[in-house]
Amino acid sequence: MLKTYFKITLRNLWRNKLYSFINIAGLAMGIAAFILILQYVSFEKSVNGFHENIATTYRLLNEDPKGQTWPQVEPGWAQKAKDRFPEIQAYCRFEEGVGQGIVRRNAENAEPFRETNVGYAEGNFFEFFSFNVLEGSAAAFKKPNVVFLSTATAKKYFGKAEPVGQSLTLYNQFGKANYTVSGVYDIPVNSDIRYDMVFSLETLSNPANLNDNDWAQLDNLSSQYIHTYFRINETADYKKLEQKLTTLRNELKKDKDGLVFRLQPFANVHLPASFSDTYQTSGNLKYVYILSIIAILILAIAWFNYINLSTANALKRANEVGVRKVVGASRGSLVLQFLGESMLVNLISFGLALLIVRLLQPLFNTIIEKELTFTSLLSTPAWVAGLVLLIIGSLLSGAYTAYSLSGFNPVETLKGKLVKTTKAVVLRKSLVVFQFSISIGLLLATAFIYRQLNYMQNKNLGVNTDQLLVIRGPQVDKDSTYKMRRTAFINAIAQQSFVKDYSLSGSVPGNGYNFATSGFSQPGSRKGDELKSFSFALIDDRYLNTYQIGLAAGRTFTQAETMVDWNDNDKVLMNEKAIEELGFKSPEEALNTKVQWDERKLQVIGVVKNYHHIGLQKAIDPIIFYPQSNSAYFTVRLQTDRIQDNVAQLETMFKSYFRNNPFEYFFANDNFNKQYISEQQYSKLFTTASVWAIIIACLGLFGLATYTVEARTKEIGVRKVLGANVLTIARLLSKDFLQLVFIAFVIAVPVVWYAMYRWLENFAYKVQLSWWVFAAAGIVAIGIALLTISFQAIKAAIANPVKSLRTQ
């Protein structure tokens, strides 16, 4: 019996090629989207799961009274806690960002590289965590001045040569230090901790290696810069330990900062257990959910196509059902047959989907910025859930079809009576409405995300970032000749005809601030003002000019003022927001006032107009500009179009003054827009998802239109004989569908309005939810639907009525 079912299914698919194509293509597209997204979900769920002791490992977090948490804690707590609390078996500390610098192989003419993804880590790092040490032994990391490299980094520095035993020099804020390569490791892609190279933290235990950076002392309880992980006894209650840690903190810390300790299970470091878990995580649960919902919605659109098309196609199958019943088929066996059919169609689609996944994998990886492969899917049991969902979905969509088809009364179907129950028609219409609600919803979301992105990228920032080239300052060989070489380099830049302006600064728009601090007040300020936080940007006398940032009052620094030592300086600039925070009513009122910063008095010599130093997600911060000829960044405003040549010239100049330093540059506008990566990702994702959903929904609509036209051939023929013209008939056929799309639009609008309203709350500067965007999206959707239907409608309308009447 199965064999005949199989045979008849295949023959049916072959006979109704258009119908089969629409069904299979739609399902395959839906399943492919589902598999791709499932890969991502599965990957996200698998992150950090490979650590053997994950269940007993906890990350230490600081939490402020507002409930904000962060993993950078003071380095001294780990040992103190282990000494005090026996349930702590071991700890491991590592930092991210502090160790950044330039690394160079100790060899003639070796190329220097800036390394940002590096850090210092505890000696037991490779034992505490389950990373694979391929060369050298994990224990070797316990010594000072030792570095371990990832396989890729080892290759980058040493090529095919044996890396273990070689030496590297690291130039960073701790000065210049030599490290011996003692190990090569491999970090799985699904690890949150991923260093390109990791230096032994033990090195910093020697005060001589700190380069006067006393804040970095490993036993200090005041600077928060290190990540601390504890391994605790299986029987220990981590919630109790958490309290004990806070008690310890309050006992040992002199300046009470109101912070408490939290322990975060390692398993929740990447993705929280639920939305109520608000601790800082490295992954984004919301994104995982949004993607999962999109996946299921797209899949639903495809299944609805299947239901719609197979019930619409019932007309053709009715006779078969009748015959089978007459020769003895029970309803059960017919249900089984149609269910089998739907399983087969789903199976074929699944196979095709795998092919699509293969083809689209690179594109999808670009959108979500992950290196996913098909094996990512199998890394957690998520694929089982996915498979179960696929099976249930195909069973359900098949079941409805099977149920409705098998219920036909053979007496009627064999007479060729039209099978048209109002229930089926209502269902079909509802499904079309649902499909288009989703498609239009995604389309609308895309429109608003795109508009917001566009707005952020094009809003007047108050600073002109066009044609601004920023070169990262040197870090290697900052010896006694450095200042002289720097001046020479600056002078050389100034003489270039293509340079319109130039500046030195410690911070540039888009790259954050130098630091943030509190403790400011002015004679007229209220109590509590000293607790307000101000951001610091270190700039020279040319910064405002080069960046074309306006002054609201006063003047900028002179060159002489930028040469004054840090502690001797008594002049600052503030932006409008900063003086407002300090309680000044106008820039003029602030001008020349002396502002108190802890013990120091600083004169406000100018008020800078508000501009966006960081992305438009955040409101403009209060900024204090401090005069420094800091050389973290050289900014050059170019005035030619021959940018490539200019960059080459600048590189030659840079290399001649700062040998052994890598020449690294970026364009200020690109750099600023990098802050919108997450929004760009959303925009790409929603564009793809909405295009995908619309294609699948339109495939279904096309199929339905085809059937409707077939079913109404006689009616159309009669109408034409009676004098209806092509337009009337096309309109007649399109009207019903367009009504459905319009209803879908009406449903989608409030949902999208609410979702986008919530999303836009993330931005301090945002677009309006304008009615015309909704209207435009509605028109686009209806237009696409009309285009889809009109092909069939017009074809039917221009057909010869004699022919269409004869077919009935």
Next chain:
Amino acid sequence: MIKITNLEKYYRTEEVETVALNKLSFEIKEGEFVAIMGPSGCGKSTLLNIVGLLDDADGGSFMFNGIEVAGFNERKRADLRKHNIGFVFQSFNLIDELTVFENVELPLIYTGVKAADRKTRVEEVLDKMQIMHRRNHYPQQLSGGQQQRVAVARAVVNKPKLILADEPTGNLDSSNGNEVMQLLTDLNEQGTTIIMVTHSEHDAKYSHRIIRMLDGQTVTENILV
């Protein structure tokens, strides 16, 4: 074999109720060949559907082989039907996606006959209907006469006690029609009871008895043999 007493059937739409069978009574004995005649809309096909257990009556009694089947649900009717009744339709009603062989095989599949037995029985009946050479063709590839022979083959492959034929020659030319009538006569001679609805006096002559209907009732019965 069939005893029908006061059988009633109505068709209702929202506004009108039409009486299709109005307290109809008759009896058919095993081995009979009965033709049912009457103008369009007199209830012939309705009667055939009820006798064929495809449809249920709204009132009255229907005894099939001594069992009251009037109250049977769909499953019970289907079960009784597949073992006892074969159908031949005016429009053949073959499944387009199945070959001649597969179409004829279908009833055997539903009655759970093993594959090897199915093959023998299908081939046997195809041979008898002289369409063995067409066994792998699809219905669209056959002439009307051939299609109806396949339909007859399908109706008899399960060796039913009763064959119901609804205008079996309605879509055929006279020579093909006569051939089909001859087939039915042969089957009847081998013991199968046949009830045939027809408009054709010529075809009716093949039967033993003609029941004439009008407005849901029998008006006359002509005994031909």
